[in-house]
Amino acid sequence: MESTVYLGTFDSEAWWRSPNRSMLPSMSSSQAVTMGMDELLFPLCKEQDILFTRQPMDEHLRSYLSQLGYTFTNIHCRNPDHAEDHSLHVFDLLMADAGYYQQLLPVEALISPYSILSDADEFVRRFSFGNHFPSLDTVKAVNSKIYSHELRQRLGIRNSSSIADSSEELLTLGSELLQTGQVLVKDPLGVSGRGNMLIPGERMLKRIAAYLQEQENKGKRTQFILEPLLDKTEDFSCQLFISEQGEVQCISVQRMVNEAFSYAGSYPAGSGFVERLQETDYFSIMEAACRDLFETGYHGEVCIDSMLLASGEIVPIVEINARKSMGLINHHLNHYVQQYSMFSFLTFIQAGYATEVTMQQILGVLRASGLLFTQENRQGIIPLGASTLLGSGNTAIAQAESEWRKGKLYVAAPYTSDVSEARTLIRRVKDVLKSLSMKIYN
Template sequence: MNDRRKGELIIGTFDAERFWRDPNLAMLPSFRDPEMENVVAAMDELLFPFCEAQDRLVTRYRMNACHKAYLHELGFEFHSNSTDLEEPEAGSAARTANIFDLITLADRMGDMDPQWLDGARLSPFAVIPGADRAAARYGLKQDFPAVETVQTVNSKLFSTELNRRLGLRSDSQTVYSHEELLASGLTLLRQGPLLIKDEFGVSGKGNLLIESEGMLRRVTSYLGDQHSKGRTVRFIIEPFLRKELDFSCQFHIDQDGAYRLISVQKLVNRHFAYQGSVTADDTLLHVLREAEYFEVMKLAARELYRAGYHGDVCVDSMLLTDGRIVPIVEVNARRSMSLIKHYVDRYLEKHSAAGSMTHVTVQFACDVTFDQLLETLDREGVLYKPDRGFGILPLSANTLFINKVVSERRGIRNKQVKGRLYYSLVGGEQDREGLSAKVKEVLSSLSFKIVG
């Protein structure tokens, strides 16, 4: 039996940057949102498209039974744990331990068969501290790079240096003190707004748009206070570029350094946060080929391999309003939301369908269940089924209800909580707007308030 048929253990966390970031680094001002932190902790259910029939998916919280049954009916074949690795009411305090630490310290990995685990391959969403210990604890095969290498290549410092190494135009610069940030920032502000980037910022956190001298001075003062308490100040600053389009390129670097292009996805971002992915059309692909964009991706893969990395990569890129392409905004040396979308597309292609991936954020206090949501979507004729050929394919359930569960486990009922539903809009481009409106209409009918 070869390694692939033995099976893979799919596992991961969607806030990997938190575990790569040096805790001694100064932080940009931001507001914590504990409910959204709970949503992020539940996002590992989105990893199911990576699974084949012989694989196992391990999630922090067991998958919703109705959601899992629906996915199995569609033909997604995977096994997953039926017990929680962590009690939902433990909240963010318990998540100082990442998911690999949770399974390493446990007597067993949920209800996974120890015999199956022995010799299976660990396939993490992102390589973070503890992945190697978890593999050793359960006798899992590991062929991923060292976490120190992964940490290095995921830093925006690496992306900034990579642009220079490849001879690409780059307006980014690294500042190493709050005084340098103020001086360089004032110079950039003469030309227009600027961005301050945390080296491990992600999805709306760690990117700060500065549009005035007053705001810049307040931020540098805030960072100066942290410096006086022993924190290290180190950020990337760059002009705020007027963009026409965000997009990303997914590729894989084999262990021998071979490069394999996977897909290009147009991105929908809002306030620097991910909102969705749509497969790049022929027009964009033609523009990229003419600009030799894919040659740059090959060179980026070469440099990543030289740095010791192999595995999945997602490079964020931009098309500016003046037609200029910024090929490397940042490197994400891990799997990504757009790669999940690509794997959902591979399933849909078998049924002569295509989709785009997105999400909706809601608030609610009602006692609605995921089963009711599926039933309502089906009754309205918009729940995706292969014989229907179009519709809404829910990709998550726990992310929608996790804060309701936490609230009720703490003995608080009927509290207004936040949730998020990830889903694929399956159908032609002309169907997406109508389907998007329909899912929001269905959620509203079930007493969910749309907030994002």
């Protein structure tokens, strides 16, 4: 049976974004957490498949997942120095030691990356994989919010955004939009949570314009999307697939939890919500968007973010992510728990620790508390990875006795009828994690 190799670097925008563009001020984020997210691709794997990860997956977590039926093969970066170098993405890691990995990865397997990055085509050619990818330039173009802006124009749907090509234009357009409310400034290829900024008033707008102008004076080019902050009640997304022949498949619709413009969770939209979308032209717009993507040269997975306004209006295209997505991962998790007549809520627990913590301890305390999902106990969570919480060693040790190290434990919280059940379950899990002397931040 043909095997598929799943792999990826989740912070794709960091490699797509030009270093010559000016940037909004942002909070720093942990690259170690982002680099460990490649483990979250395991729900896509079948028994004959391979998951390549930067760090070796925790053996206790692997054992637990195998008990659930996830029996994929894990291959990890063998060079610790390369794995710890966050300037290298997944294709860099593989090409840097190509001879070694060619012995481990089956010839003519399919390769299924989280996203297309530089060296992807060379990697496929060198390893004789049976794939063809869209060009990197095409991938960068369709993932830009500039493309989403222009697509809305082409499709004749609601488009309240404007493009500012300088700090001066940002100040002018922003001042006009502030007359009717707060303004959202978006980096065309900004990373989730670090590519958006809410401007509440003129004073903040002037500070941001001055900040960008300083960068322009050093040779940086400015380009941002500006739009009014809409009265949104709900975020959701549609996961689709475009074949190499241009055929469009709608995979799922996922409701999203966002906090401060950052992703915080996904769960299935539900039949009632989907029926509501079917009563509108939503899915025809999704197909039209995919046709445009295909004509532009893209094929593969795509996630289109949408939102529902307080007025009841649906904004079908907020932005486009031409890659795999957290919603797609949750679709596969949901498919797994459906055998138990349950649904999956994918989220994370942000935690900190100052003493040694291991995945074995976490699994043990969850099991003892009846909060670990098993085939016999369906009242618990499914931990999805160790590296995003515990770092490269799969054992959490703070750098100094007084220092708290932070990470994220990504989990699937199964529920039977309402997502509130999953939220209650997560709260109970947080209380149990505190028994390991961990601090909870979200």
